[in-house]
Amino acid sequence: MNRRLSQVALSAAAALTLSLAAPVAAQASDTTVTAKRGPVATAVSTQAAPAAASGSVRFTRSAVIGSSTSVYTSTRASVSVPGAVSWYVYADVFVNGAARVRNDLVASNNYPTGSASWPRSSGYGKVQLRNVRVESYDANYNRTTSRLPDSNAVPVRRGTTYKIASTIQKRGKKVTIRAKNWKVYNPNGSTSAVRKLTVKRYYKGKWRGVKHIKLNRNGSGKVTFKQKKKFKYRVYLATTSTIQGTYMYFPRKV
CATH class of the missing domain: 2.60.40 (Immunoglobulin-like)
Known part of the structure; x- marks a missing residue:
């Protein structure tokens, strides 16, 4: 009988040991990890800026000196700018080889037929547009500047008065x-x-x-x-x- 009691006592002790060890094992399997901040995607899709312009600008009429202190004549631009939603043509006005006006707006995509003007005091002879450049813009207002050839040269002559x-x-x-x-x-x-x-x-x-x-x-x-x-x-x-x-x-x- 003493032998059976001893076996029961050993079994109870073993069960108690397992019950006490179980929480310890459970605690040993828990893991705590501190999170790190991941990268934030801030990149945006970019649209390519307009390509370089091609084409030309030319005078369509000769110029005539009159009663006004400025001389005017007509221009026409034939310009292609892939990817652009708007473009503007600027040029320097040269009379007899001398620069008389800088950065004159002579045409745009809305007004390809424009004009150029310069002071009457520049004299008569020949007028030409030089340093011709196109400023173009895409839908995101990205600007591209391109160069075009110089324009044709046309005569500047003296005109008659209105009293003839x-x-x-x-x-x-x-x-x-x-x-x-x-x-x-x-x-x-x-x-x-x-x-x-x-x-x-x-x-x-x-x-x-x-x-x-x-x-x-x-x-x-x-x-x-x-x-x-x-x-x-x-x-x-x-x-x-x-x-x-x-x-x-x-x-x-x-």
């Missing part, structure tokens, strides 16, 4: 044509008289010269000749390298 006048009179066979105040503007704003005009008449489908009018220092003069038949006439000022030509016409036959 001409009259025609016929008595019998005698025709008299008078010219008055035929003058052109100078770069300093003064005027100079034109020295010669041509009288033309319309004959057989063409305007043909018949007489010349020599003008005095006031730009006035007359010519008289005989002509039995009636014709249409006009008074013509020829275009030269420095003067812009024009004409006045009489609307009916005389």
Whole structure:
């Protein structure tokens, strides 16, 4: 009997040992780990800036000096900028090889047909756009600057004043044509008289010269000749390298 009691006591002691050891084992398997901050994705997708521009800008008209203190003429831009939503063309205006205006806006994507201007005091001769550049922008306002070739060079001439006048009179066979105040503007704003005009008449489908009018220092003069038949006439000022030509016409036959 004592032997059975001893076995029971040993079993109870073993069970107690296991029950006491179990919490210790459980505690030994617990793990605590401190978290670290991970990286935050802040990168954004970027859109490529506009590609380099290609094309050209040119004058579409010659320039004429007038009563204004500035001279203007028309420009046209043919520009391609892949990826751009807007573009602007700037250039320096050179007259007779000298820079007269810097960074003049001469065209844009909304107004490809524009203009250029410069001071009248720059003189007459030749005008050209140089250092032509295109500033283009994409949808994210990224800017790209590109260079274009220089423009064509066009003449700058002196224009006639608004006071020019001409009259025609016929008595019998005698025709008299008078010219008055035929003058052109100078770069300093003064005027100079034109020295010669041509009288033309319309004959057989063409305007043909018949007489010349020599003008005095006031730009006035007359010519008289005989002509039995009636014709249409006009008074013509020829275009030269420095003067812009024009004409006045009489609307009916005389």
